Amino acid sequence: MRPINTGNQRPPRPLTAEQAWQATTGRAGQCVLFFDFDGTLAPVHDDPTAVQPAPKVLAALDALASVVQRVAIVSARPVEFLRDHFVGLTDVDLYGLYGLEHSHGSGETVTEEAALPWVPTMAELAQQARDELPAGALVEYKRLSVALHYRTAPQLAQAVETWGREQAERRGLRVQIGRMVIEIKPPVDRDKGMVIGEAVQGAGCAWYFGDDVSDIKAFAALRAREETHPDFFGVCVAVANPETGAEVSTAADLTIDSPEALGDFLTEAVHRFS
């Protein structure tokens, strides 16, 4: 059995959950916990407007916020959506639309200026998608991005993705593939990896929990921080799922079975880190 590291040294890879707990406990006050939202904190639902955080998640995040340096949610959802789903959590940072928006604590929402000129294009694109995509495709308009979903009509995957890619190319936009969704975004350099790279400055340790391919960039940002800062300790945690789970798990240190299991894991973290 590998020895457990309780000092400020990083434990060797591959990591066990126990080693990750132990290495974090002594420096919880310097640690930032980052969470993706859909498929990580909240179980997947056919209707993107109907999702809610898994049981125990809200209470655990609230308690963790006073134990660790920062708790942050890093999502493709708008900040306003996240705020509505975490009412009562006033001491949490919210990064929305892959970092095009953010708010700290209960502060105002700040939007990346370079993205603002793209608002009318996105509104127009959403309307065009509603008009042109086949019945069964679901269009989610998010002010600075448009998500085209086919979860309830998987036979449309190729048609929806092809339509989305063509429109993105025609309009000079970017695409992000996700779980039964293609998302179209402004051509502004902002992703979860960039958010994490900036937000870990000043932290001695960070955990990132995610389930989708866009979260792999966040894992890479933690790995990069470890490379350049030998005292920094990062833990990448995948949340399993049948779509992107294998790819995300391969990039992670640890895998948790589901958002519900994450609720239990975080409840345990409150006790471990306190």
Ligand SMILES: O=P(O)(O)OC[C@H]1O[C@H](O[C@H]2O[C@H](CO)[C@@H](O)[C@H](O)[C@H]2O)[C@H](O)[C@@H](O)[C@@H]1O
């Ligand atoms: O960065 P995230 O917080 O993980 O957001 C990624 C996308 O999540 C949502 O779509 C996903 O969840 C839906 C609700 O469970 C599900 O119906 C869909 O199939 C998933 O792709 C959200 O609706 C998207 O806007 C986000 O891009």
